[in-house]
Amino acid sequence: MHPLFYPKNIAVIGVSNNKVSGMKYVIALESFVRDGGAVWPINPKYPELFGYKIYPSLFDPIIPNIDLAIIAVPARFVPDVCRDCAKKGVKFAVIFSSGFSESGKLDLQKELEKAVSESKSKTRFIGPNCLGIDNPFSNVHFYPGMESKKGNVSYLAQSGGTTARLMLYLGSQGIGFQHVVSAGNSVDLSATDFINYYREDPKTKVIALYLESIPNGREFIEAIKKTTPIKPIIIWKGGQTDVGAKAAASHTGGLAGSYQIWKALAKQYGVILASYFEEFAELVCAFSVDQPLPKDRNVGILVAGGGIGVEYTDLCIQYGLNIPPLTDNTIKRLAVQFADVNTSFTNPVDLGEYGYIPNYFAKALEIVASDPGLSTILFVKEAERFKIFEDILLVKDIEGMTIKTIGEALKEIKKPVICSSSPNDQRIKFYEARLNFKNKMIQNNIPVIDYIPNACVVINKLVEYNNYLKKLEKLGKD
């Protein structure tokens, strides 16, 4: 699939005189053009649009071999354009157009399927009803101005909106992507094909999928089964409930299948299931950073402030995690290091305001993480309060020093460490402090999860994936 993600020449078939929507692919691909390839906008109606030369036909003699065509003509013309692509020898075509089974147009869907099946020995198709490909490494983008961050997540979604949403949400927090596909209704290439491709791609660490349906159950299961022992697959299934599945059917036109089956599948093959967007995003974040997996559900909590410690403890317990007591040795080591001033050396460990002194905190983190009864460390840093604590504690650059000292401590800690930022003030400057800290922490391989329920879900899913791998290992040995 390399030419799909790294196309040399791209044809956009069906550009229109609406500068925003009708030319968006052409504009989005301008940066790509600067990288050496070329974009060929096609529409017989216009010789020129907004300063771009428009070509009358894919068969115009000047148009070279095409790696990727984007088909953006009205639905009724799509089947013929698919055949044209095959005739021209286009390698991959994205069918952007919608108006097939998802709109109840079953005849047109059948006609499309026929055209695709006649053409796919020459051209492979993505869509219809999709945005196609986004690849931060080759500058192929969904939208003009779409800023895709480079990283190790490969993603496929059956909903265009959801595809862009995860990229924007995670990208702006420091998590980047390797390959991204908005697959739409998948009349040809489907999630299964891309799972197989992502599995073999050495630069992909995590596979993220938003699926509303699976067209080819057996092959899909086969692909998953082969993949999860090598890299995690995180699936957010749209249409988990009967009513949701009905809504999904009118969205992408597929059959959703019972969520019970998905859950059973996930359990059997070690797939990580997310139930809605933010949970999905946080799971992708947590699996994409370079950290070990937790061996069990025992969590050590490290906070600066009693109320927060109670809150995190309550939520962890309610989500099935354990907050075991510290060993005597850990308590003794903490007591030697820290005076008993508004501090509490149980689990949750409350360091009081001293928790904001970076080297104090890093030392406490190291001591708590060395406790043999704990498998994950969850700590809270209210980045928005760094500036205030700089004045109170007379310490400089709390943000920078916190990141530096935690980074150093992490080298010794062979357990997953997760941060939560416990947002208070929503005004811009406080938000900005949190966002900057989050980006920097993620760069240092520490996921920052604001929402406590999601932090709990993430830890549980990390444990479950670890258990799955351990089970496979054991089966392999037996």
Place this chain on the structure above:
Amino acid sequence: MHPLFYPKNIAVIGVSNNKVSGMKYVIALESFVRDGGAVWPINPKYPELFGYKIYPSLFDPIIPNIDLAIIAVPARFVPDVCRDCAKKGVKFAVIFSSGFSESGKLDLQKELEKAVSESKSKTRFIGPNCLGIDNPFSNVHFYPGMESKKGNVSYLAQSGGTTARLMLYLGSQGIGFQHVVSAGNSVDLSATDFINYYREDPKTKVIALYLESIPNGREFIEAIKKTTPIKPIIIWKGGQTDVGAKAAASHTGGLAGSYQIWKALAKQYGVILASYFEEFAELVCAFSVDQPLPKDRNVGILVAGGGIGVEYTDLCIQYGLNIPPLTDNTIKRLAVQFADVNTSFTNPVDLGEYGYIPNYFAKALEIVASDPGLSTILFVKEAERFKIFEDILLVKDIEGMTIKTIGEALKEIKKPVICSSSPNDQRIKFYEARLNFKNKMIQNNIPVIDYIPNACVVINKLVEYNNYLKKLEKLGKD
């Protein structure tokens, strides 16, 4: 309690030479001083600090009658200072100092209790281990620079951090407060006293409580029972689990009591329980706006984009809400108004991109809200995309027009309407667009709840409170 919330003269006993922490009350009250009262900082060690004259004693002849004293001396001196307050005839005293039962100092706790019991015929006490009072109307603040927003929420919390947190979180989103108390360990005045006061206060619409323990169960229940028929009480209980309760005990020193009991209590007396901070905050927001209560769990969902519709439907169903089909009449009215271009006139209603055209949307909202089978309308507006849609749809000022047209539609709609903003891009400018929209919507009595699970919880709790009131009404009639 008027002198407590609107004190004329305030004494701060135990100011220190740390400009940030030791003088914070004095600095925080500067704005109050400008309003006509006076603050009297007291410490025999310093004649002057940071340009403020410091008085040697509460009994200095120049010091007038004191409405509110803030006691910020080391714990061991607190009992004597309490007696001094009574001798001086101070009306209310906030014991800021900590180091009593919450630190395991049971002897000192007993000594404090004795001093308070001897003094409370003259002086009523708040705390220890608390921040005291914040009142946006009288400019009495916890911290220097604390910006408290004026509104109709009256709040009490047993954790100082949590007190400020809710004020900052909601205040920055447009929800304001009437009275706020950080009550700490409540050696004298407790949650019960303030519930009774808030109940009778005509400017309080919602009572919000963060509690880790209740010292006087029977009176507390009596206060709640009298209050919930008149105004909603929302309680976030810290220490819902055994481990959390243990952590709470070392935090505020109280006995948490089984959460099962709290749940039973909530059910019996119509109290709204929140399980963690953000849920608590969203509930306070939803109850503080001026909207009717929903009569049942039937929700109509209105979105612009298929994926979002599926997501909201899935979550609503999973949280026990119903997404019933629209009546034929509603479908017909929608079909007459809107062309079938990427739209779906089932429930969830998907208006496609047209959903961002303000008057189209307001019309759809009005039609959907008039469906007799729906009791709450939940709609999604991605405020961060308003600018993009202005270019695509060639519409001006989507934000302003959306707020205006929804406001007009609301006049006709006698059902609760809730907005969710479905955040994508986390970068500052997108966040800012969401935050501004949220503030303006809340000013227009429409709660905006970002996190879908919380939107579902909020709708459920609104229904439960409505059911409680209906049950009382029925009992009254029988």
